[in-house]
Amino acid sequence: MTMCMPYMRGPTPLSRYARSLGVQEAAVEAQPLLLFPMYTVPLEALMQMSQVVPHEELKEKGILVEFDPSMGHAAFVSHQWVDSQHPDPEFKQMRVLQDALKHAMSSVEISLDVVTATVMPSAKSLPTSKLCSQPLFLWYDYFSCPQLENQAGGESRPCLSKAIDSIPAYITKCSFFFALCPVLENPSGSRLLTPATWAERGWCRVERAVHELGPCESWILIRSSIELELVVIPAVSPVGCLGGRPPAEGQFSVASDRRKLQPLLEEALKRKLLLLLKAQDFVNYRLLLNLQGIHLRGFPFPRHLEPIPGFQAEDHANVPDRSASVLVAQFLYQNGFSSVNETDQAGWSPLHYGALRGDVSLIQGLLMKRADPNRLTKQDQPSVGLPPFSSALTISVCFKHNAAARVLISAKAQIEGGLLKPMEFAAAGDNPEGVQLLHEAGGQLHVRSVMGFTALEIASCRGAASAMLEIVRLAKAEQLDFSGALWCALALKAEGGTASIVGWLLEHRADVNQSRNPWHSSLYGALACTKALQHRFGQQSKATRQFYHMWGATPLVMAMLESQYEGAATLIAAGAKLELCNSRGWSAADFIREQSVPDFLLQALAGNLEECKRVSTVAQSRGYAEKFC
Structure with a gap:
């Protein structure tokens, strides 16, 4: 977490309120309710297992330990059940966890995925020494929650219900979060489990969101026994690993679960905002404040939290365009800005944060106050998955705020502005309406970006099926390189490596055996050469290994x-x-x-x-x- 002090001409209500939170520590540090003890399995016991047995059996054998932070670190294991009646009947998934932990403990670090490591220079890998620094205890639902109560036919399962309702509290107590997502078939061979299917499950999305809204935002994706990667871009960002997936839009076996999760996530958002304020981390506070609508997308009537008290709309009663002025003034007040053209330490202006929020009236109000529609950000932002030199238009289309994007285009926002163009982020964010909007305004579909990728290639590597269809509809067939898109789908992100994406590209006559070198742009080629040399001379990571073998x-x-x-x-x-x-x-x-x-x-x-x-x-x-x- 970046610790940022205010970058302003004088104290604002935001900075004054943040300093006052020292006397409100109890409210800031409030934790989710723990309704059932947090039972965990010590790492040593888990590594000796050869079958997955239920909570009751482990408890009877004395293997379960009621976790307390004084004992060491806890890790929450999020996973899909391989079978509807048993999480892992053949012990395949758990064996991957055992081997992956063994591999991690013998490694120096858990690397970032290749794309994050390439375009987010401030994002760092996780030293595995942190995993080993204290005793490790693992929370796993079949071990940690009652499984056998009332099996004789009764519907009441009070202890299990209490344990499920305590999941946010368990996650908050955990220092690490593992998403256990190897590619596996269920015993009947009728279903394939993958990272993508894990990301579609509503409860898995909730678990990830609660963790990302806690003190330790990053988490570890386990793809196989030796493939672990650190994820730093949150799920609400469409360009992060398995991103663009708000919890309410996931798949729930019990429909009522979706409704009861709204207050849970709203409370998690409130806690996180207050913790960021207490730390005076104003950059990440502003990012989260304006991402609330994405976090809560799909819930009925989500409330927008505005933590800074004391705003008086009456102070703006006698100004022209009062409604717009009040809206802009309230936005500046909550975000701690003194004017529309101010920037914070990350080089973000109010218009950038307004684009993240996506409120059309707010964007119009900021532009009326002469906010510059073409100002670029200065730093990368892993918290939203955006590289440096991003424009407000890029931010809008990335997060599917297309009405806001139209307003910005009308205000002469540059279609080709920024280090990475808006069209690339409309494609990566699976935003077909944004692709069409930018195309109509003059955006190019077939021209390669500074990194050497076309819009179709970027959409393919993100698994952005809707954007892929729109690009094909709008572009001339001879301008599209389906073979290049197939290579990118497999090379750059797991979302593009699904059978459906690969199958669709092959239907469009992509060459299944066409090789590629990274000299499709001089910048990307130079980057690939540098990373390959680092790998050859011992500075090895997941990213350098991929670049080394890419040629x-x-x-x-x-x-x-x-x-x-x-x-x-x-x-x-x-x-x-x-x-x-x-x-x-x-x-x-x-x-x-x-x-x-x-x-x-x-x-x-x-x-x-x-x-x-x-x-x-x-x-x-x-x-x-x-x-x-």
Whole structure:
């Protein structure tokens, strides 16, 4: 968390209120209610397990420990149940957790994903020494919550209900958050579990959101036994890992769960805002204050918190355009700005924060006060997934505030402004309306960005299916490089490596075996050379490893580098060659031998492609028609 002191001409109500919070510590530090004890499993006990048994059995054996922070660190394990009656009947998911923890403990750090490491220079990896610095205890639902009460047929499960209602409190007490998301089939072979399916589950989204609104925002995604990555961009950002997924828009088995979660998230937002104020971290306070609408999107009648008391609308009664003036004045008051053209330490102006909020009347009011629509931010912001030199228009289309984007375009906002253009973020944010809006205003679909990627390639690597369809509808077919989009889908982000995205690109005649070098732009090529040299000379990370092996790599090689096993199955089913080597002499077959991979890839290595074809069919049936019809 960046600790920022106010960057203003004099004290504002925001800075004065933040300083006053020292005497309100009890309110700021208020924790969610703990209605059921926080039972955990010590790391040593978990590493010796060979089957997943319920809470009651572990408790009887004395394995469960009621956690207290004085004992060490706790880690919350978020996961999908492999079967409806049992979380992990074949112990496959838990074995991945054991192996991943063993791998982490023997490593120096848990690296950022490649895209974050490339465009967010202020984001840092997690030293694994932090995992080992104190005894570690793990919270896992089947271990930590009662499972067997009233199995004789009664519906009442009071202890389980109390434990479920205590999940926000458990997460808040945890120093670490693991999303356990290996690619697995359920025992019947009718369903494929992946990071993408984890991110669609409503409760998994809630768990992630509560953690990200706590004191430790980053978390660890476990893709396989050796593939762990640190996620620093929150779920509300469309450009983060598995991002653009507010909790209320997730899938809930029990519909009533969605309604009861609204006050839970509103309280989490309030706590986080107060903690940021108490720390005088005004940059992150402003970001969260104006992201509230995204966090609560999908809930009925969400309330917008305005923590700074004392604003008087009457003070603006005798000014022209009173309603706009009052709205702007209240916004400046809550955000701690003295004027519309002021910037804070991150180089963000009120218009940038207004674009994040997406309020059309506010944007109009700020522009009436002569806010500059083309001012660029100065620093990257991992808290929202935006690089440095972003414009208000870029922020608007990234977060699908398209009405606000129209107002900015009318005010002569530059369509091609910023280090990364608005069109790139409309594509990455899966915003088809934004793509169309920018295209009509003169934005280019086929021109490569400063990093050398087209809008279709960016949408593909993000798995932004709606944006992909809109780009194809608007562009001329000869201008689109579907083979390049296929390579990007497998190379840059897990969201693009789904069977549905890969299958759709192959239907558009993408070459399944076309290799690529990173010299599609001089900047990206220079970056790739630098990272490859770092890897060769010992400065190794997930990002440097990928850049090292990128040269001459096929989509299948990139899929194996990124543990995109679902997409790899679809490539193999479509004729991708396992023995084609990159410029370093490594083939997809070599990576399969090196890694702990699903059985369908091992069978493909042995010459049996039928399992990859079956898995690809199962995976595409999950969402293919829904995304691309």
